[in-house]
Amino acid sequence: MTRTSQKIPQYKGAEHYHGRFPLFLNRYRENFMLPMHSHDYIEICYVAEGQGEQYIGEERIRVSRGDVFVIPIGTNHVFRPPSLQKQHSLEVYNCAFAPELFRPLDLRAYPVAASFLAETGEGRPWFRIKDSELLLIPLFDMLHEEFQQVLPGSEEVLLAGVIQLLAYLHRYRAAAGIGRSPHIPDSRMQAALQYVKNHFHEPLTVRAMASQCNMSGRHFHRIFKNTTGQTFTGYIQHLRVNKAGELLRHTSRTVQEIAAETGYQDAEFFTAVFKRIQGVTPSQYRKNAAQ
Structure with missing residues:
Protein backbone atom coordinates (compact mmCIF):
# COMPACT_ATOMS: atom_id res chain seq x y z
CA MET A 1 0.00 0.00 0.00
CA THR A 2 1.73 3.20 -1.15
CA ARG A 3 1.14 6.26 0.97
CA THR A 4 3.97 8.55 -0.14
CA SER A 5 2.07 10.04 -3.07
CA GLN A 6 -0.28 12.11 -0.95
CA LYS A 7 0.05 14.27 2.11
CA ILE A 8 -1.12 12.58 5.29
CA PRO A 9 -3.53 14.84 7.20
CA GLN A 10 -3.12 15.60 10.88
CA TYR A 11 -6.39 15.86 12.82
CA LYS A 12 -6.83 18.42 15.57
CA GLY A 13 -8.28 17.43 18.91
CA ALA A 14 -9.65 20.92 19.55
CA GLU A 15 -12.30 20.23 16.88
CA HIS A 16 -13.77 17.48 19.06
CA TYR A 17 -13.13 18.48 22.68
CA HIS A 18 -15.97 19.65 24.90
CA GLY A 19 -14.97 23.26 25.46
CA ARG A 20 -11.56 23.48 27.06
CA PHE A 21 -11.56 19.93 28.41
CA PRO A 22 -8.94 18.25 26.14
CA LEU A 23 -10.52 14.82 25.77
CA PHE A 24 -13.03 13.11 23.50
CA LEU A 25 -14.34 9.57 23.09
CA ASN A 26 -16.24 7.84 20.32
CA ARG A 27 -17.18 4.39 19.15
CA TYR A 28 -16.55 4.33 15.43
CA ARG A 29 -17.49 1.79 12.77
CA GLU A 30 -14.40 1.70 10.59
CA ASN A 31 -14.76 2.07 6.82
CA PHE A 32 -12.66 2.82 3.77
CA MET A 33 -13.38 6.56 3.69
CA LEU A 34 -11.10 7.69 6.53
CA PRO A 35 -7.56 8.21 5.16
CA MET A 36 -4.27 7.33 6.76
CA HIS A 37 -3.78 10.16 9.27
CA SER A 38 -1.99 11.38 12.37
CA HIS A 39 -3.21 13.66 15.17
CA ASP A 40 -2.00 16.23 17.65
CA TYR A 41 -3.29 14.19 20.61
CA ILE A 42 -2.66 10.82 22.24
CA GLU A 43 -5.11 8.10 21.26
CA ILE A 44 -5.98 4.80 22.93
CA CYS A 45 -7.87 2.59 20.47
CA TYR A 46 -9.81 -0.46 21.67
CA VAL A 47 -11.25 -2.99 19.20
CA ALA A 48 -14.75 -3.54 20.61
CA GLU A 49 -16.29 -5.69 17.88
CA GLY A 50 -15.24 -7.51 14.75
CA GLN A 51 -11.84 -7.84 13.14
CA GLY A 52 -9.85 -6.16 10.44
CA GLU A 53 -6.48 -4.53 9.99
CA GLN A 54 -4.55 -1.59 11.34
CA TYR A 55 -2.11 0.22 9.08
CA ILE A 56 0.34 1.96 11.37
CA GLY A 57 3.55 3.56 10.22
CA GLU A 58 4.77 1.14 7.55
CA GLU A 59 3.17 -1.91 9.17
CA ARG A 60 -0.05 -3.79 8.49
CA ILE A 61 -1.44 -5.65 11.49
CA ARG A 62 -4.37 -8.02 11.86
CA VAL A 63 -6.66 -6.87 14.68
CA SER A 64 -9.56 -8.42 16.55
CA ARG A 65 -11.75 -7.84 19.59
CA GLY A 66 -9.74 -6.97 22.69
CA ASP A 67 -6.78 -5.42 20.87
CA VAL A 68 -5.63 -2.15 22.44
CA PHE A 69 -3.34 0.26 20.59
CA VAL A 70 -1.68 3.27 22.20
CA ILE A 71 -0.99 5.78 19.43
CA PRO A 72 1.43 8.59 20.33
CA ILE A 73 1.14 12.12 18.96
CA GLY A 74 2.08 12.34 15.28
CA THR A 75 1.85 8.59 14.50
CA ASN A 76 0.35 7.74 11.09
CA HIS A 77 -2.34 5.06 11.26
CA VAL A 78 -5.78 3.93 10.11
CA PHE A 79 -8.06 0.93 10.74
CA ARG A 80 -9.71 -1.02 7.93
CA PRO A 81 -12.56 -3.60 8.09
CA PRO A 82 -12.28 -6.77 5.99
CA SER A 83 -14.98 -5.50 3.63
CA LEU A 84 -18.07 -3.29 3.46
CA GLN A 85 -20.32 -6.25 4.28
CA LYS A 86 -22.28 -5.69 7.50
CA GLN A 87 -21.11 -8.99 8.96
CA HIS A 88 -17.52 -7.82 8.50
CA SER A 89 -17.86 -4.64 10.56
CA LEU A 90 -15.00 -3.40 12.73
CA GLU A 91 -15.95 -1.16 15.66
CA VAL A 92 -13.33 0.69 17.67
CA TYR A 93 -13.47 2.83 20.80
CA ASN A 94 -11.19 5.86 20.52
CA CYS A 95 -10.14 7.61 23.72
CA ALA A 96 -8.21 10.69 22.64
CA PHE A 97 -6.70 13.42 24.79
CA ALA A 98 -3.97 16.02 24.96
CA PRO A 99 -1.25 15.85 27.63
CA GLU A 100 -2.88 18.96 29.12
CA LEU A 101 -5.65 16.70 30.43
CA PHE A 102 -3.42 15.96 33.44
CA ARG A 103 -2.43 19.56 34.09
CA PRO A 104 -4.65 19.86 37.22
CA LEU A 105 -2.77 16.93 38.80
CA ASP A 106 0.54 16.75 40.59
CA LEU A 107 1.97 13.91 38.51
CA ARG A 108 4.45 13.05 41.25
CA ALA A 109 1.46 11.42 42.93
CA TYR A 110 0.49 9.60 39.72
CA PRO A 111 3.67 7.87 38.49
CA VAL A 112 1.82 5.61 36.05
CA ALA A 113 0.24 8.61 34.31
CA ALA A 114 3.59 10.43 34.29
CA SER A 115 5.30 7.41 32.73
CA PHE A 116 2.53 7.10 30.13
CA LEU A 117 2.91 10.73 29.06
CA ALA A 118 6.66 10.29 28.71
CA GLU A 119 6.06 7.30 26.40
CA THR A 120 3.47 8.91 24.13
CA GLY A 121 5.02 12.17 23.02
CA GLU A 122 5.66 12.91 19.35
CA GLY A 123 8.19 10.55 17.84
CA ARG A 124 7.71 7.86 20.49
CA PRO A 125 6.86 4.27 19.40
CA TRP A 126 3.30 2.98 19.52
CA PHE A 127 2.46 -0.16 21.43
CA ARG A 128 -0.17 -2.86 21.48
CA ILE A 129 -1.75 -4.84 24.31
CA LYS A 130 -4.23 -7.72 24.19
CA ASP A 131 -7.18 -7.62 26.60
CA SER A 132 -7.85 -11.34 26.13
CA GLU A 133 -10.59 -11.49 28.78
CA LEU A 134 -12.27 -8.27 27.57
CA LEU A 135 -12.03 -6.73 31.04
CA LEU A 136 -11.70 -3.19 29.68
CA ILE A 137 -14.99 -3.15 27.76
CA PRO A 138 -17.09 -1.98 30.77
CA LEU A 139 -14.62 0.84 31.39
CA PHE A 140 -14.74 2.01 27.76
CA ASP A 141 -18.56 1.72 27.82
CA MET A 142 -18.70 3.93 30.89
CA LEU A 143 -16.28 6.53 29.50
CA HIS A 144 -18.17 6.69 26.22
CA GLU A 145 -21.55 7.12 27.92
CA GLU A 146 -20.19 9.74 30.31
CA PHE A 147 -18.67 11.73 27.46
CA GLN A 148 -21.93 11.73 25.52
CA GLN A 149 -24.13 12.81 28.43
CA VAL A 150 -22.06 15.79 29.68
CA LEU A 151 -23.50 15.71 33.20
CA PRO A 152 -22.36 17.78 36.20
CA GLY A 153 -19.03 16.34 37.30
CA SER A 154 -18.40 14.61 33.97
CA GLU A 155 -14.91 16.05 33.66
CA GLU A 156 -13.92 14.60 37.04
CA VAL A 157 -15.43 11.22 36.15
CA LEU A 158 -13.70 11.15 32.78
CA LEU A 159 -10.30 12.16 34.18
CA ALA A 160 -10.57 9.49 36.87
CA GLY A 161 -11.62 6.95 34.26
CA VAL A 162 -8.64 7.72 32.03
CA ILE A 163 -6.26 7.34 34.98
CA GLN A 164 -7.91 4.00 35.76
CA LEU A 165 -7.45 2.97 32.12
CA LEU A 166 -3.76 3.88 32.22
CA ALA A 167 -3.33 1.83 35.40
CA TYR A 168 -4.86 -1.24 33.74
CA LEU A 169 -2.67 -0.83 30.65
CA HIS A 170 0.37 -0.55 32.91
CA ARG A 171 -0.61 -3.78 34.69
CA TYR A 172 -1.13 -5.62 31.42
CA ARG A 173 2.32 -4.66 30.22
CA ALA A 174 3.90 -5.63 33.53
CA ALA A 175 2.05 -8.96 33.65
CA ALA A 176 3.28 -9.76 30.16
CA GLY A 177 6.84 -8.96 31.17
CA ILE A 178 7.03 -6.12 28.67
CA GLY A 179 9.55 -3.50 29.59
CA ARG A 180 9.43 -1.81 26.21
CA SER A 181 6.98 -1.42 23.36
CA PRO A 182 5.70 -4.94 22.65
CA HIS A 183 5.51 -4.40 18.90
CA ILE A 184 9.32 -4.10 18.76
CA PRO A 185 10.69 -7.65 19.02
CA ASP A 186 14.36 -8.49 19.45
Whole structure:
Protein backbone atom coordinates (compact mmCIF):
# COMPACT_ATOMS: atom_id res chain seq x y z
CA MET A 1 0.00 0.00 0.00
CA THR A 2 1.73 3.20 -1.15
CA ARG A 3 1.14 6.26 0.97
CA THR A 4 3.97 8.55 -0.14
CA SER A 5 2.07 10.04 -3.07
CA GLN A 6 -0.28 12.11 -0.95
CA LYS A 7 0.05 14.27 2.11
CA ILE A 8 -1.12 12.58 5.29
CA PRO A 9 -3.53 14.84 7.20
CA GLN A 10 -3.12 15.60 10.88
CA TYR A 11 -6.39 15.86 12.82
CA LYS A 12 -6.83 18.42 15.57
CA GLY A 13 -8.28 17.43 18.91
CA ALA A 14 -9.65 20.92 19.55
CA GLU A 15 -12.30 20.23 16.88
CA HIS A 16 -13.77 17.48 19.06
CA TYR A 17 -13.13 18.48 22.68
CA HIS A 18 -15.97 19.65 24.90
CA GLY A 19 -14.97 23.26 25.46
CA ARG A 20 -11.56 23.48 27.06
CA PHE A 21 -11.56 19.93 28.41
CA PRO A 22 -8.94 18.25 26.14
CA LEU A 23 -10.52 14.82 25.77
CA PHE A 24 -13.03 13.11 23.50
CA LEU A 25 -14.34 9.57 23.09
CA ASN A 26 -16.24 7.84 20.32
CA ARG A 27 -17.18 4.39 19.15
CA TYR A 28 -16.55 4.33 15.43
CA ARG A 29 -17.49 1.79 12.77
CA GLU A 30 -14.40 1.70 10.59
CA ASN A 31 -14.76 2.07 6.82
CA PHE A 32 -12.66 2.82 3.77
CA MET A 33 -13.38 6.56 3.69
CA LEU A 34 -11.10 7.69 6.53
CA PRO A 35 -7.56 8.21 5.16
CA MET A 36 -4.27 7.33 6.76
CA HIS A 37 -3.78 10.16 9.27
CA SER A 38 -1.99 11.38 12.37
CA HIS A 39 -3.21 13.66 15.17
CA ASP A 40 -2.00 16.23 17.65
CA TYR A 41 -3.29 14.19 20.61
CA ILE A 42 -2.66 10.82 22.24
CA GLU A 43 -5.11 8.10 21.26
CA ILE A 44 -5.98 4.80 22.93
CA CYS A 45 -7.87 2.59 20.47
CA TYR A 46 -9.81 -0.46 21.67
CA VAL A 47 -11.25 -2.99 19.20
CA ALA A 48 -14.75 -3.54 20.61
CA GLU A 49 -16.29 -5.69 17.88
CA GLY A 50 -15.24 -7.51 14.75
CA GLN A 51 -11.84 -7.84 13.14
CA GLY A 52 -9.85 -6.16 10.44
CA GLU A 53 -6.48 -4.53 9.99
CA GLN A 54 -4.55 -1.59 11.34
CA TYR A 55 -2.11 0.22 9.08
CA ILE A 56 0.34 1.96 11.37
CA GLY A 57 3.55 3.56 10.22
CA GLU A 58 4.77 1.14 7.55
CA GLU A 59 3.17 -1.91 9.17
CA ARG A 60 -0.05 -3.79 8.49
CA ILE A 61 -1.44 -5.65 11.49
CA ARG A 62 -4.37 -8.02 11.86
CA VAL A 63 -6.66 -6.87 14.68
CA SER A 64 -9.56 -8.42 16.55
CA ARG A 65 -11.75 -7.84 19.59
CA GLY A 66 -9.74 -6.97 22.69
CA ASP A 67 -6.78 -5.42 20.87
CA VAL A 68 -5.63 -2.15 22.44
CA PHE A 69 -3.34 0.26 20.59
CA VAL A 70 -1.68 3.27 22.20
CA ILE A 71 -0.99 5.78 19.43
CA PRO A 72 1.43 8.59 20.33
CA ILE A 73 1.14 12.12 18.96
CA GLY A 74 2.08 12.34 15.28
CA THR A 75 1.85 8.59 14.50
CA ASN A 76 0.35 7.74 11.09
CA HIS A 77 -2.34 5.06 11.26
CA VAL A 78 -5.78 3.93 10.11
CA PHE A 79 -8.06 0.93 10.74
CA ARG A 80 -9.71 -1.02 7.93
CA PRO A 81 -12.56 -3.60 8.09
CA PRO A 82 -12.28 -6.77 5.99
CA SER A 83 -14.98 -5.50 3.63
CA LEU A 84 -18.07 -3.29 3.46
CA GLN A 85 -20.32 -6.25 4.28
CA LYS A 86 -22.28 -5.69 7.50
CA GLN A 87 -21.11 -8.99 8.96
CA HIS A 88 -17.52 -7.82 8.50
CA SER A 89 -17.86 -4.64 10.56
CA LEU A 90 -15.00 -3.40 12.73
CA GLU A 91 -15.95 -1.16 15.66
CA VAL A 92 -13.33 0.69 17.67
CA TYR A 93 -13.47 2.83 20.80
CA ASN A 94 -11.19 5.86 20.52
CA CYS A 95 -10.14 7.61 23.72
CA ALA A 96 -8.21 10.69 22.64
CA PHE A 97 -6.70 13.42 24.79
CA ALA A 98 -3.97 16.02 24.96
CA PRO A 99 -1.25 15.85 27.63
CA GLU A 100 -2.88 18.96 29.12
CA LEU A 101 -5.65 16.70 30.43
CA PHE A 102 -3.42 15.96 33.44
CA ARG A 103 -2.43 19.56 34.09
CA PRO A 104 -4.65 19.86 37.22
CA LEU A 105 -2.77 16.93 38.80
CA ASP A 106 0.54 16.75 40.59
CA LEU A 107 1.97 13.91 38.51
CA ARG A 108 4.45 13.05 41.25
CA ALA A 109 1.46 11.42 42.93
CA TYR A 110 0.49 9.60 39.72
CA PRO A 111 3.67 7.87 38.49
CA VAL A 112 1.82 5.61 36.05
CA ALA A 113 0.24 8.61 34.31
CA ALA A 114 3.59 10.43 34.29
CA SER A 115 5.30 7.41 32.73
CA PHE A 116 2.53 7.10 30.13
CA LEU A 117 2.91 10.73 29.06
CA ALA A 118 6.66 10.29 28.71
CA GLU A 119 6.06 7.30 26.40
CA THR A 120 3.47 8.91 24.13
CA GLY A 121 5.02 12.17 23.02
CA GLU A 122 5.66 12.91 19.35
CA GLY A 123 8.19 10.55 17.84
CA ARG A 124 7.71 7.86 20.49
CA PRO A 125 6.86 4.27 19.40
CA TRP A 126 3.30 2.98 19.52
CA PHE A 127 2.46 -0.16 21.43
CA ARG A 128 -0.17 -2.86 21.48
CA ILE A 129 -1.75 -4.84 24.31
CA LYS A 130 -4.23 -7.72 24.19
CA ASP A 131 -7.18 -7.62 26.60
CA SER A 132 -7.85 -11.34 26.13
CA GLU A 133 -10.59 -11.49 28.78
CA LEU A 134 -12.27 -8.27 27.57
CA LEU A 135 -12.03 -6.73 31.04
CA LEU A 136 -11.70 -3.19 29.68
CA ILE A 137 -14.99 -3.15 27.76
CA PRO A 138 -17.09 -1.98 30.77
CA LEU A 139 -14.62 0.84 31.39
CA PHE A 140 -14.74 2.01 27.76
CA ASP A 141 -18.56 1.72 27.82
CA MET A 142 -18.70 3.93 30.89
CA LEU A 143 -16.28 6.53 29.50
CA HIS A 144 -18.17 6.69 26.22
CA GLU A 145 -21.55 7.12 27.92
CA GLU A 146 -20.19 9.74 30.31
CA PHE A 147 -18.67 11.73 27.46
CA GLN A 148 -21.93 11.73 25.52
CA GLN A 149 -24.13 12.81 28.43
CA VAL A 150 -22.06 15.79 29.68
CA LEU A 151 -23.50 15.71 33.20
CA PRO A 152 -22.36 17.78 36.20
CA GLY A 153 -19.03 16.34 37.30
CA SER A 154 -18.40 14.61 33.97
CA GLU A 155 -14.91 16.05 33.66
CA GLU A 156 -13.92 14.60 37.04
CA VAL A 157 -15.43 11.22 36.15
CA LEU A 158 -13.70 11.15 32.78
CA LEU A 159 -10.30 12.16 34.18
CA ALA A 160 -10.57 9.49 36.87
CA GLY A 161 -11.62 6.95 34.26
CA VAL A 162 -8.64 7.72 32.03
CA ILE A 163 -6.26 7.34 34.98
CA GLN A 164 -7.91 4.00 35.76
CA LEU A 165 -7.45 2.97 32.12
CA LEU A 166 -3.76 3.88 32.22
CA ALA A 167 -3.33 1.83 35.40
CA TYR A 168 -4.86 -1.24 33.74
CA LEU A 169 -2.67 -0.83 30.65
CA HIS A 170 0.37 -0.55 32.91
CA ARG A 171 -0.61 -3.78 34.69
CA TYR A 172 -1.13 -5.62 31.42
CA ARG A 173 2.32 -4.66 30.22
CA ALA A 174 3.90 -5.63 33.53
CA ALA A 175 2.05 -8.96 33.65
CA ALA A 176 3.28 -9.76 30.16
CA GLY A 177 6.84 -8.96 31.17
CA ILE A 178 7.03 -6.12 28.67
CA GLY A 179 9.55 -3.50 29.59
CA ARG A 180 9.43 -1.81 26.21
CA SER A 181 6.98 -1.42 23.36
CA PRO A 182 5.70 -4.94 22.65
CA HIS A 183 5.51 -4.40 18.90
CA ILE A 184 9.32 -4.10 18.76
CA PRO A 185 10.69 -7.65 19.02
CA ASP A 186 14.36 -8.49 19.45
CA SER A 187 16.40 -9.53 16.41
CA ARG A 188 15.63 -13.23 16.88
CA MET A 189 11.88 -12.62 16.91
CA GLN A 190 12.15 -10.28 13.93
CA ALA A 191 13.89 -13.04 12.00
CA ALA A 192 11.28 -15.59 13.13
CA LEU A 193 8.40 -13.38 12.05
CA GLN A 194 9.97 -12.81 8.65
CA TYR A 195 10.52 -16.54 8.25
CA VAL A 196 6.88 -17.27 9.15
CA LYS A 197 5.65 -14.65 6.66
CA ASN A 198 7.76 -16.21 3.91
CA HIS A 199 6.91 -19.85 4.74
CA PHE A 200 3.38 -19.70 6.20
CA HIS A 201 2.16 -22.18 3.56
CA GLU A 202 4.58 -24.82 4.87
CA PRO A 203 4.22 -27.00 7.99
CA LEU A 204 5.51 -24.85 10.88
CA THR A 205 5.66 -25.71 14.56
CA VAL A 206 6.42 -23.79 17.74
CA ARG A 207 9.06 -26.35 18.61
CA ALA A 208 10.99 -25.87 15.36
CA MET A 209 10.73 -22.08 15.45
CA ALA A 210 11.75 -21.96 19.12
CA SER A 211 14.80 -24.09 18.34
CA GLN A 212 15.68 -21.75 15.48
CA CYS A 213 15.52 -18.81 17.92
CA ASN A 214 17.45 -20.70 20.61
CA MET A 215 14.50 -20.45 23.03
CA SER A 216 12.34 -22.92 24.87
CA GLY A 217 8.97 -23.57 23.22
CA ARG A 218 7.10 -21.94 26.11
CA HIS A 219 9.28 -18.82 26.11
CA PHE A 220 9.08 -18.49 22.33
CA HIS A 221 5.28 -18.75 22.38
CA ARG A 222 4.98 -16.13 25.14
CA ILE A 223 7.25 -13.65 23.33
CA PHE A 224 5.53 -14.39 20.02
CA LYS A 225 2.09 -13.68 21.49
CA ASN A 226 3.29 -10.49 23.23
CA THR A 227 4.74 -9.29 19.92
CA THR A 228 1.87 -10.15 17.58
CA GLY A 229 -1.13 -10.26 19.91
CA GLN A 230 -1.94 -13.74 18.56
CA THR A 231 -0.99 -17.34 19.24
CA PHE A 232 1.47 -18.94 16.85
CA THR A 233 -1.28 -21.05 15.27
CA GLY A 234 -3.70 -18.12 15.06
CA TYR A 235 -1.08 -15.91 13.42
CA ILE A 236 -0.34 -18.50 10.72
CA GLN A 237 -4.05 -19.10 10.12
CA HIS A 238 -4.61 -15.38 9.56
CA LEU A 239 -1.67 -15.21 7.13
CA ARG A 240 -3.06 -18.18 5.21
CA VAL A 241 -6.62 -16.84 5.14
CA ASN A 242 -5.43 -13.40 4.00
CA LYS A 243 -3.52 -15.01 1.13
CA ALA A 244 -6.50 -17.22 0.32
CA GLY A 245 -8.76 -14.16 0.17
CA GLU A 246 -6.36 -12.54 -2.28
CA LEU A 247 -6.40 -15.64 -4.49
CA LEU A 248 -10.19 -15.88 -4.31
CA ARG A 249 -10.53 -12.26 -5.41
CA HIS A 250 -7.97 -12.24 -8.17
CA THR A 251 -7.77 -15.77 -9.60
CA SER A 252 -10.16 -18.44 -10.88
CA ARG A 253 -8.49 -21.28 -8.97
CA THR A 254 -10.77 -23.71 -7.19
CA VAL A 255 -11.22 -23.65 -3.43
CA GLN A 256 -9.33 -26.95 -3.16
CA GLU A 257 -6.40 -25.56 -5.17
CA ILE A 258 -6.29 -22.42 -3.01
CA ALA A 259 -6.46 -24.52 0.14
CA ALA A 260 -3.43 -26.54 -0.96
CA GLU A 261 -1.52 -23.41 -2.04
CA THR A 262 -2.00 -21.79 1.38
CA GLY A 263 -0.97 -24.82 3.39
CA TYR A 264 -4.17 -26.87 3.84
CA GLN A 265 -4.39 -30.36 2.39
CA ASP A 266 -7.87 -30.82 3.83
CA ALA A 267 -10.25 -28.51 1.94
CA GLU A 268 -13.02 -28.96 4.52
CA PHE A 269 -10.73 -27.89 7.36
CA PHE A 270 -9.56 -24.94 5.27
CA THR A 271 -13.19 -23.90 4.71
CA ALA A 272 -13.91 -24.13 8.45
CA VAL A 273 -10.88 -21.98 9.34
CA PHE A 274 -11.68 -19.46 6.59
CA LYS A 275 -15.30 -19.11 7.73
CA ARG A 276 -14.30 -18.68 11.38
CA ILE A 277 -11.97 -15.80 10.49
CA GLN A 278 -13.85 -14.14 7.61
CA GLY A 279 -17.40 -14.97 8.66
CA VAL A 280 -18.29 -16.59 5.30
CA THR A 281 -17.17 -19.62 3.32
CA PRO A 282 -14.51 -19.19 0.60
CA SER A 283 -17.17 -19.58 -2.10
CA GLN A 284 -19.39 -16.91 -0.54
CA TYR A 285 -16.36 -14.64 -0.05
CA ARG A 286 -15.56 -14.91 -3.77
CA LYS A 287 -19.20 -14.21 -4.65
CA ASN A 288 -19.33 -11.14 -2.38
CA ALA A 289 -16.06 -9.81 -3.82
CA ALA A 290 -17.44 -10.08 -7.35
CA GLN A 291 -20.55 -7.99 -6.57
